[in-house]
Amino acid sequence: MAQRTLFLLPGDGIGPETMGEVRKIIDYMNAEQDAGFVTDEGLVGGSAYDAHGASISDADMAKATDADAVLFGAVGGPQWDAVPYDVRPEAGLLRLRKDLELFANLRPAICYPALAQASSLKPELVEGLDILIVRELTGGVYFGEPKTITDLGNGQKRAIDTQVYDTYEIERIAAVAFELARTRGNTVCSMEKRNVMKSGVLWNQVVTETHKAQYSDVKLEHMLADAGGMQLVRAPKQFDVIVTDNLFGDMLSDVAAMLTGSLGMLPSASLGAPDPKTGKRKAMYEPVHGSAPDIAGKGIANPIAMIASFAMCLRYSFNMIEEANNLEKAIANVLDKGIRTADIMADGATRVGTTQMGDAILAEFSALSA
Ligand SMILES: NC(=O)C1=CN([C@@H]2O[C@H](COP(=O)(O)OP(=O)(O)OC[C@H]3O[C@@H](n4cnc5c(N)ncnc54)[C@H](O)[C@@H]3O)[C@@H](O)[C@H]2O)C=CC1
Numbered sequence: 565m566a567q568r569t570l571f572l573l574p575g576d577g578i579g580p581e582t583m584g585e586v587r588k589i590i591d592y593m594n595a596e597q598d599a600g601f602v603t604d605e606g607l608v609g610g611s612a613y614d615a616h617g618a619s620i621s622d623a624d625m626a627k628a629t630d631a632d633a634v635l636f637g638a639v640g641g642p643q644w645d646a647v648p649y650d651v652r653p654e655a656g657l658l659r660l661r662k663d664l665e666l667f668a669n670l671r672p673a674i675c676y677p678a679l680a681q682a683s684s685l686k687p688e689l690v691e692g693l694d695i696l697i698v699r700e701l702t703g704g705v706y707f708g709e710p711k712t713i714t715d716l717g718n719g720q721k722r723a724i725d726t727q728v729y730d731t732y733e734i735e736r737i738a739a740v741a742f743e744l745a746r747t748r749g750n751t752v753c754s755m756e757k758r759n760v761m762k763s764g765v766l767w768n769q770v771v772t773e774t775h776k777a778q779y780s781d782v783k784l785e786h787m788l789a790d791a792g793g794m795q796l797v798r799a800p801k802q803f804d805v806i807v808t809d810n811l812f813g814d815m816l817s818d819v820a821a822m823l824t825g826s827l828g829m830l831p832s833a834s835l836g837a838p839d840p841k842t843g844k845r846k847a848m849y850e851p852v853h854g855s856a857p858d859i860a861g862k863g864i865a866n867p868i869a870m871i872a873s874f875a876m877c878l879r880y881s882f883n884m885i886e887e888a889n890n891l892e893k894a895i896a897n898v899l900d901k902g903i904r905t906a907d908i909m910a911d912g913a914t915r916v917g918t919t920q921m922g923d924a925i926l927a928e929f930s931a932l933s934a
């Protein structure tokens with residue numbers, strides 16, 4: 565049987581706690597389903613900095629490059645606030661995305677029926693919500709140069725971040741969004757700020773041209789990103805696929821997360837281009853949330869974003885569609901039974917911690933797989 569290699573990077577804060585729940589599912593699938601997962605584990609973020617002074621080591625980068633897929637927990641925390649900028653915990657995550665060329669970040673925001681009450685919006689606005697945010701992940705202001713703080717010598721400093729996009733970067737992320745739209749509601753909304761940013765002007769042009777050349781069967785809309793944020797909380801169900809740049813995608817997906825009840829619910833897949841020879845693509849699966857220092861170590865973090873990220877891994881890296889569907893159904897069933905971590909707690913529900921939530925999902929997954 566083929567081996568499937570997984571490189572686990574739990575990271576900091578709640579990362580190791582939520583990754584532990586995925587490890588149980590991997591072990592179960594190996595023992596009961598002959599899944600053939602071969603796992604290795606490394607350090608990233610503050611834990612890597614503490615061990616060897618870098619937010620990810622070259623050795624762990626090599627392992628991430630060689631693996632079929634990387635599973636990433638979360639990085640960061642106040643204890644690393646004073647470390648040099650280049651080796652801060654978040655730099656490890658950015659290096660993984662950049663060096664593996666994971667330019668397409670898929671961030672689905674699905675409101676499970678049982679959680680419509682947990683959203684900060686009225687239930688009727690979010691019931692049935694199924695949005696896919698396609699965020700460009702290796703360009704834009706996160707990586708553009710220059711990126712500096714200069715002392716102007718007059719008691720003032722100047723900070724510069726640079727937003728840069730080339731045509732090919734916009735073309736390829738637009739193509740991913742159009743392709744995915746064809747498998748769903750066939751509608752793409754592109755968000756930028758062409759009214760104030762040159763990169764927004766180019767973004768708008770290239771998305772429009774890509775649409776005209778290859779995807780005219782898909783419905784395309786354009787929206788200014790600030791208005792897009794407003795529409796996401798006014799009438800989120802108007803959207804199917806949203807395609808946007810690195811920074812806007814980061815912000816809008818946190819907004820979308822709260823529509824679904826909690827940041828602890830949102831998974832993501834970060835994908836590279838398919839290899840022309842093998843068709844395989846580099847991939848990393850990471851929850852949208854961070855290391856949640858405020859609840860780390862308390863055993864109360866919601867592991868669903870991490871587990872649902874593993875479901876995306878089963879689907880996109882290993883084409884294990886039935887297993888992915890079963891895992892997502894297991895999450896829905898557990899929520900239907902009223903089992904809740906603190907962040908999605910509701911009247912009459914049963915409050916559980918991280919491990920009990922993981923155990924409940926595994927039990928349901930096992931029943932569905934039987
Ligand atoms: N992918 C990553 O590793 C990311 C890392 N970060 C880093 O994480 C650290 C904390 O950042 P914050 O702004 O506080 O964002 P955060 O996402 O860690 O937390 C925001 C809020 O959501 C809650 N939350 C997040 N995930 C949860 C879960 N699974 N279950 C229950 N509640 C959850 C937290 O308790 C907190 O109240 C920072 O160092 C930041 O740079 C932030 C975002 C992404």
Ligand SMILES: CC(C)CC(=O)C(=O)O
Nearest residue numbers: 654657658814852853854
């Ligand atoms: C580098 C990350 C910490 C930025 C972020 O918030 C994200 O990618 O979701």
Ligand SMILES: [Mg+2]
Nearest residue numbers: 814815818852
């Ligand atoms: Mg973010």
